[in-house]
Amino acid sequence: MSLMILKHVILEAFKDTLFEETIIIRIFLQKLEKKFAKNDKVEISMILEKLLSMKYEGKENIREYILKMSYFTLELKTLKLELLEHLCVHLVLISLLTQFSQFKVSYNY
Structure with missing residues (x-):
């Protein structure tokens, strides 16, 4: 429910920026996980x-x-x-x- 509200409230201009940032954050977290993965x-x-x-x-x-x-x-x-x-x-x-x-x-x- 809260996600639906956020989708309607956030302006279209910000949606693309947030999407790109989440992709960058995901990539960063994946690299970090690989670096500190237990061998x-x-x-x-x-x-x-x-x-x-x-x-x-x-x-x-x-x-x-x-x-x-x-x-x-x-x-x-x-x-x-x-x-x-x-x-x-x-x-x-x-x-x-x-x-x-x-x-x-x-x-x-």
Whole structure:
């Protein structure tokens, strides 16, 4: 309703000017969006680096440590890079201390 009123109230001379300005603003916003667009490849690389460099040091709860690793895999999944479940389990097992070797042995059987 308000757009209809504005169309009738605005003089014809101003309509062309406003139309040109809105086109310029749209182009500017599109260029700005491209410039600051999130680069998924960089984000994937950073998350993978965090995931692969994680080592359990025994200071935190083992459950929270594994949840943190699974959170990174979920982030990768949202970026359309899905890791296989077996790979995730192996990454967790590799990053654990030697005192958890019983988990490694029981998983491999």
